[in-house]
Amino acid sequence: MSENRVMGTLRLIWDEVWGLFVDDGVFAGAIVVWVVIGWRVLPFMGLRDWLPAVVFFAGLAVILSLGALRAASQRGT
Amino acid sequence: MPADFIHAGPSVLAAFLASLVEFVEALTVVLAVGATRGWRSALGGSASAMLVLLVLVAVIGPLLTSIPLGAVQLTLGALALLFGMRWLRKAILRSAGVIPLHDEDALYARQREALGAGGLRRSGWDAMAVSAAFKITMIEGIEVVFIVIAVGASGRGLLVPAALGALAAFCVVVLLGAALRRPVSMIPENILKFAVGVLLCSYGTFWVGEGASIPWPGGDLSLLWLCLGFLLAALGTVSLVTRRRALAPAGSAR
Numbered sequence: 477m478s479e480n481r482v483m484g485t486l487r488l489i490w491d492e493v494w495g496l497f498v499d500d501g502v503f504a505g506a507i508v509v510w511v512v513i514g515w516r517v518l519p520f521m522g523l524r525d526w527l528p529a530v531v532f533f534a535g536l537a538v539i540l541s542l543g544a545l546r547a548a549s550q551r552g553t
Numbered sequence: 554m555p556a557d558f559i560h561a562g563p564s565v566l567a568a569f570l571a572s573l574v575e576f577v578e579a580l581t582v583v584l585a586v587g588a589t590r591g592w593r594s595a596l597g598g599s600a601s602a603m604l605v606l607l608v609l610v611a612v613i614g615p616l617l618t619s620i621p622l623g624a625v626q627l628t629l630g631a632l633a634l635l636f637g638m639r640w641l642r643k644a645i646l647r648s649a650g651v652i653p654l655h656d657e658d659a660l661y662a663r664q665r666e667a668l669g670a671g672g673l674r675r676s677g678w679d680a681m682a683v684s685a686a687f688k689i690t691m692i693e694g695i696e697v698v699f700i701v702i703a704v705g706a707s708g709r710g711l712l713v714p715a716a717l718g719a720l721a722a723f724c725v726v727v728l729l730g731a732a733l734r735r736p737v738s739m740i741p742e743n744i745l746k747f748a749v750g751v752l753l754c755s756y757g758t759f760w761v762g763e764g765a766s767i768p769w770p771g772g773d774l775s776l777l778w779l780c781l782g783f784l785l786a787a788l789g790t791v792s793l794v795t796r797r798r799a800l801a802p803a804g805s806a807r
Binding site for chain 2: 481485488489492493496497498499500503504507508511514515516518519525526528529530532533536537539540541543544545547548549551
């Protein structure tokens with residue numbers, strides 16, 4: 477394989493790997509922000525034992541639903 | 554032992570189902586390359602990619618064990634969430650009819666056309682064929698490696714069960730491919746992606762919680778209610794998107 481083909485293949489593989497995690501910046505950004513909140517804020521809020529876990533899950537479920545609704549409306553729904 | 558089953562069972566299942574989807578996609582392209590431009594280059598390209606993947610696993614595996622467990626859980630949990638929520642959102646959009654279902658037969662036909670069907674079969678090494686087979690095996694293989702690490706690298710000895718799940722999927726797809734000599738299009742891919750998305754989201758949430766020292770009600774059994782919660786959220790969203798599509802004025806859909 478020529479050098480250009482090799483570089484092109486590596487570039488494409490890198491793009492695909494990045495695309496595994498991020499194909500919509502807003503959606504991925506919301507997940508990352510919520511993970512940071514779950515890590516740095518929720519455990520220190522003095523909530524009851526089980527509440528941080530439930531709040532963390534609920535936030536992710538809301539991000540998932542809103543992300544899907546937003547993507548659907550962007551595609552013309 | 555129930556605790557072992559609760560950990561290892563979902564890990565094996567998640568790795569098996571997710572890898573099945575990835576290997577089926579890779580098989581479609583490798584079959585198209587082989588049938589169009591020759592099997593030597595197609596299998597050579599795939600084998601080289603698998604060699605690179607094995608080296609990657611050999612390098613990453615020991616590295617993970619040298620990082621503190623909390624940091625591994627937090628990082629892999631976040632990556633599993635990014636990956637799993639992206640998968641689950643796409644599966645929701647496909648179930649609601651917003652984006653078309655993945656069609657292995659159509660992909661096979663497109664690949665064969667792109668690779669120049671008819672008279673282009675070559676007996677020696679063919680750079681284009683090697684490159685195409687290498688690319689698809691590498692791309693899908695990296696996804697499999699990540700999935701195995703995401704569901705297995707928890708410091709609880711789940712890496713081997715997860716890897717065995719992926720290996721089983723590889724064997725199933727290779728056997729099916731060798732027997733059928735055409736794309737494995739009878740597998741309900743979107744249902745699998747839906748299930749794997751739910752499992753990856755549950756694992757990701759659980760690992761982030763563990764890494765962040767969030768106490769889980771029910772301990773490890775939380776994985777069960779997390780799966781149920783994500784499943785209900787996803788099904789509810791499918792219904793919401795479907796209803797909104799039905800209510801949208803005709804002609805507004807692109």
